[in-house]
Amino acid sequence: MLVLGINGNFGTESADLVPGMPDYYFHDAAACLVRDGELVAAVEEERLNRIKKTTKFPVNAVRSCLDAIGAEPGDVDAVGYYFDREFTDHALNNWYAENPGTPLRYARRLIGDRLHDGLGWRPAEDRLVFTEHHVCHARSALARSGTDEALVVVLDARGEEHSGTVFRGAGQDLTALGRYSIAQSLGTFYEAAINLIGYRFGDEYKVMGLAPYGDPGRYREVFDGLCRLGPDGGYELNPGSPEMNLVCPAFFANGFLPRRKGEPLTQQHMDFAAGLQDALERIVLHVLGHWARTTGLRKLCFTGGVAHNSSLNGLILRSGLFDEVFVHPAAHDAGAAEGAALSAARRLGAAPPPVARLRSASLGPALGDSYQIERALKAWGDLVEYERPEDVVDATAELLAGGAVVAWAQGRSEFGPRALGNRSILADARPKENQTRINAMVKKRESFRPFAPVVTSRDAAAFFDLPETAANYDFMSFVVPVREERRAVLGAVTHVDGTARVQVVDEETDERFSRLVTRFGDLTGTPVLLNTSFNNNAEPIVQDLADVLTGFLTTGLDVLVAGDFVVRRKPGADLAFDDFVLGFRPVTRVSRTVAAAGCGTGEARCEIALDYATGPRREISARLHDLLSRADGRRTVGELAGRAGCSLDEELRRELHALWQDRMFTLAPRVR
Known part of the structure; x- marks a missing residue:
């Protein structure tokens, strides 16, 4: 079926x-x-x-x-x-x-x-x-955990009438043992809290990364007033209040003011994040502890959006409550x-x-076979050059050992929010400055957020303190301590608290990626790579060859490895797009408005926007507006400039390139 x-x-x-x-x-x-x-x-x-x-x-x-x-x-x-x-x-x-x-x-x-x-x-x-x-x-x-009997715990913002459900899973059968109301929503509580320090829905993982910089004790008394543990695995959020979210008023009363956009993060914000993470962990361990003792079940399947909190997951492993923990790679x-x-x-x-336990999340669309990849590289030949080495793994390992930051695109994309070796940016995990380099090259993200390490199953225990509780480390779902003697060595992936969100690979699940990590270890003595998702801050993780090449050409990444091919950009490629077709996404809108100025005509304002709830907007020059307003998905940039009567000088090229970086439109070779 x-x-x-x-x-x-x-x-x-x-x-x-x-x-x-x-x-x-x-x-x-x-x-x-x-x-x-x-x-x-x-x-x-x-x-x-x-x-x-x-x-x-x-x-x-x-x-x-x-x-x-x-x-x-x-x-x-x-x-x-x-x-x-x-x-x-x-x-x-x-x-x-x-x-x-x-x-x-x-x-x-x-x-x-x-x-x-x-x-x-x-x-x-x-x-x-x-x-x-x-x-x-x-x-x-339960179906992908590899076990036919387990405690299955779902915690998220909400389902139909509940924010948490505890099941006994046996075979295909799920028996509900307990439920947590919408008023007890840990997902909503966490989201409401992060608003106070300038973050919003979808940014929860950022605040989790900020928490280790703070002192959870500073605001523990306030959080204790908001989160009260009860008997039988129960708890209350904002006890005594008919409203769900009193996080902000409770902190306002303690002199904590909302962080404004663009304001720097202070120690106060870090302490808040630490207190929030600590409160979440105490509640979840209280819930899990009760149900583990009540049922006697020693295997846990943890899912729902809260289960993507990898710091919490690491704490669950170290708690000793279970013999085995499974987190689905797409727990959201x-x-x-x-x-x-x-x-x-x-x-x-x-x-x-x-x-059977799910070992690979490579379930998405494939990048293409060697013929398809090379055909695409030839089509983009005005901007890139490529070679096909005898052994692409050896060639890539040597590039990484030499200090290159490599975009690595292979096979089927991963299902879930994390790149696990098929749509990844890879680098040497040792130099701490690689964090700064990658942020400057492509990510443009907060400096406090850690990058993750990938290591082979053979070497994992030598670098990371893996708890006795068995876990599926295939999907970057658990934060664990880096061994103390290895922390200085793994400078690019060790967080401020000495931990890392580790991914473990082996030949059975990903032969090529595992061999790359091993070969890098042969060359450097450290079989650990930095692995982060291949995307910039304006887009999701890359999917197809057009995304991959666009991502490479609009960032400072040193080299791209796509399938069996090593790809480099040609000199000046970032601005040489005259013969590329400019296309709009279905949500792209270009507009020109004139504001009234007294009795006369006001100044024109030109804009390009992506028309969805959180879509970005960018002001553009009148020249670029005239060019973009002629885009039809068939004509090249050069042809559009000619029709608009404008010169493709360096200023206009750089404006185009900046918008391409922000993915406000697409550029692609003309189909011949």
């Missing part, structure tokens, strides 16, 4: 279902395919529509998953959706009430319409299955698409999935 799992809301690439739909509404859009219980394809929509954390209906992801296994829409036996139908329709009604101009359509019809519009196919009504949100999370985690809502597919299959009588 082939089952499609989907999550996301019902907006299209070019428009929201209703105006102004926020980015947290049915977020982490994704699709997956499960065939006879095996997860065979999965990808998040953001990788394809290039909108970070997109909520759009995942029609591109559905198409991509089908293509990955050579299937047609008509081959799909059933479709699963990751929320209960009544809850979804109720949420839609709330939006319709605020937007009376939007026609009424509900979840079952909307899913059918979106699939029909995008793929020319509509599933039969009795083959479209809706499943409770936390059941979806739990089923995906994207992974619930798989649970929706598994639930639909179960509802329709399919055989249970095999009991």
Whole structure:
């Protein structure tokens, strides 16, 4: 049986279902395919529509998953959706009430319409299955854990009526043991708290990285007043208050003022982050401790958005509560698409999935074979040059050992928020200055955020203090201590508190990547690489060859390795795009407005914007506006400049390049 799992809301690439739909509404859009219980394809929509954390209906992801296994829409036996139908329709009604101009359509019809519009196919009504949100999370985690009996704990912002659910998992069966209300939402509590120091939804991982710089004791008394532990694994947030979020008022009363945009982070902010992380950890360990003792279960499957807090996960390992812990690589809502597919299959009588641990997240679209990659490199030949060494692993290891920062793109992309060796930026993990170099080259992110190490299974224990509790270190899900004697050596990946979010690879799961780490160790004596995602701060992780080459050409990365090819940029390539076709994304908008100035004509303001909830906006010159307003996806930059009557001088080229870096439009070779 082939089952499609989907999550996301019902907006299209070019428009929201209703105006102004926020980015947290049915977020982490994704699709997956499960065939006879095996997860065979999965990808998040953001990788394809290039909108970070997109909520759009995942029609591109559905198409991509089908293509990955050579299937047609008509081959799909059933479709699963990751929320209960009544809850979804109720949420839609709330939006319709605020937007009376939007026609009424509900979840079952909307899913059918979106699939029909995008793929020319509509599933039969009795083959479209809706499943409770936390059941979806739990089923995906249990199915891929490699165990047939475990404590399964889901903690996130919210499901239908709960923010946490504890299950006993046995085979395919999930028995709910306990639930935590929306008022107890740890996801919402954490998000509300980070707003106070200038962060927003989706930035939780940044604050987790900030926490080790602070003193959790400074604000413990305030957090203790907000988080009260109770009997039987219970707890209260903001006890005695009918409101969910009193984090900010509690801190205002203690003289803590909200951080403004652009203000530097101070020790006060770091202490706040440390206190918040400490509060989360104490609550979760309280919950897990109760249910571990009550059930006697020694294996844990931990999932939901809170399970992406890798510092918390490391603490769970060191707590000794469990013999084994499994965290799904897509523990956030994207992974619930798989649970929706598994639930639909179960509802329709399919055989249970095999009991086998998921070892690889390489489930997305492939980069292409050598012929396809070389054809793309030839098409981009005005900007890049390439070679095919006899052994690309040896050649890359030598580049890394020589100090190069390498973009590394191989095979199928990873499912989940982390690059695990197929869409990665790699560097020597030893020099601390590599943190600064990579930030300057490409990331442009906060300097306090650590980079992660990757090490082979053979050498992991020699560099990292791995707890006795067994864990799946394949997916960068756990922060562990770096061995004290290795911390000075691993300067680029050791965090301020002496820890690292480690990834362990072996030949069984990724032969080429494992061999690269080993070969680097042969050359340097340290078989550990820095591994971070291949993207800049304006985009999701790269997906296809166009993304890969764009990412390379608009950053300072030293070299690109794509498949078997080593790629370098040609001199002056960053501005030599005259013969490249300029295209707009479906959400790109170019405008020119004139503000009134007294009785006369005001000054014109030209702008390019990406039209979605968190889309960026950039002011542009009048010359560039005239050029961009003629873009049709067929003409080159040079042709557009000619039609606009403007010269492609260095100033205009640099303005174009800056917007290309920000992914406001695409540039691609003309198809010949």
